Amino acid sequence: MKKQQIVIIGGGAAGFFTAVNAARINLQAEIILLEKSNKLLSKVRVSGGGRCNVTHACFDNAELVKNYPRGGKELRQAFSRFSVNDTIRWFEERGVELHTENDGRMFPVTNNSQTIIDCLLHEAEQYKVRIRTGCEVTGIEKVNNKFNLLVSLSGDEGGEHTLTADNILVACGGHPKSAAYDFIRKTGHTIVEPVPSLFTFNMPGNKITQLMGLSSEPVLVRIPGTKEGQEGALLITHWGMSGPAVLKTSAWAARTLYDTGYKFDARLSWLPKMKEEELRDFLSGLREQEGPKQVASFSPFHLPRRLWEFLLQKSGIERTILTR
Numbered sequence: 001m002k003k004q005q006i007v008i009i010g011g012g013a014a015g016f017f018t019a020v021n022a023a024r025i026n027l028q029a030e031i032i033l034l035e036k037s038n039k040l041l042s043k044v045r046v047s048g049g050g051r052c053n054v055t056h057a058c059f060d061n062a063e064l065v066k067n068y069p070r071g072g073k074e075l076r077q078a079f080s081r082f083s084v085n086d087t088i089r090w091f092e093e094r095g096v097e098l099h100t101e102n103d104g105r106m107f108p109v110t111n112n113s114q115t116i117i118d119c120l121l122h123e124a125e126q127y128k129v130r131i132r133t134g135c136e137v138t139g140i141e142k143v144n145n146k147f148n149l150l151v152s153l154s155g156d157e158g159g160e161h162t163l164t165a166d167n168i169l170v171a172c173g174g175h176p177k178s179a180a181y182d183f184i185r186k187t188g189h190t191i192v193e194p195v196p197s198l199f200t201f202n203m204p205g206n207k208i209t210q211l212m213g214l215s216s217e218p219v220l221v222r223i224p225g226t227k228e229g230q231e232g233a234l235l236i237t238h239w240g241m242s243g244p245a246v247l248k249t250s251a252w253a254a255r256t257l258y259d260t261g262y263k264f265d266a267r268l269s270w271l272p273k274m275k276e277e278e279l280r281d282f283l284s285g286l287r288e289q290e291g292p293k294q295v296a297s298f299s300p301f302h303l304p305r306r307l308w309e310f311l312l313q314k315s316g317i318e319r320t321i322l323t324r
Contacts, residue, residue, distance in 0.1 A: 011035025052113035
């Protein structure tokens with residue numbers, strides 16, 4: 001009897017994880033993984049600054065899905081089948097121990113993404129997953145309950161070929177152009193127009209870029225006129241702003257910002273834990289406790305000194321004005 005053929009399109013983290021588990025669970029099937037480029041797991045290698053943040057220490061699925069801008073219902077179903085605990089256990093069973101950092105991110109104890117890559121490659125070899133790189137899928141056609149895949153090969157076998165599969169899983173990742181998904185659209189699927197996400201804010205000519213290299217945490221970033229706002233660390237760069245607070249805001253507001261043509265205002269709260277009334281009370285109490293001082297001589301809120309001086313200047317408060 002001919003083996004069942006399962007084809008996974010995409011050699012990234014999702015494709016590999018699917019391939020090795022499909023091969024492990026169904027030993028009678030032939031698992032084929034196709035990757036368009038000549039590199040496997042390239043994003044895994046650079047994720048987490050080269051350390052690979054594998055998962056997050058959030059063990060309540062209802063809370064976990066709140067960290068994703070879209071697809072909560074679908075993700076809740078997926079997490080009920082394979083949770084954070086399952087992820088940790090899966091890697092531990094293969095000799096990869098994870099550790100948790102203060103912000104909840106979980107990395108291999110080696111702090112090296114190669115540990116995760118080696119684990120996945122070893123699983124693929126152990127369960128005999130067939131891996132084809134330089135293999136781009138350009139078309140899919142369903143015929144008599146099977147799929148014919150038109151693939152373009154590079155290298156010595158270059159040219160167009162046809163591959164038959166009983167089942168297909170597409171894990172080809174994101175692409176900025178909707179046309180890249182035409183081969184999926186032609187099978188009857190609906191493709192939501194892709195827009196950029198997880199990007200930094202480019203602020204040409206803004207004087208805050210003079211503080212490049214400075215970071216502050218926590219900072220609340222909001223987009224006026226919307227409900228979008230995210231809190232976290234913020235990094236000032238030579239082109240504008242970056243850091244988790246900005247990246248998360250860009251993800252949640254991805255379609256809103258796309259609709260503005262990326263010309264928008266961002267409102268920052270450098271002290272998101274304090275309300276205005278609390279802030280005024282704090283400053284009044286500080287004035288009584290500290291006595292006469294130059295407001296620029298110290299930062300009462302544990303803000304970076306350069307940031308405090310910048311905010312005073314933007315507020316029109318001179319360095320020589322005293323607290324009373």
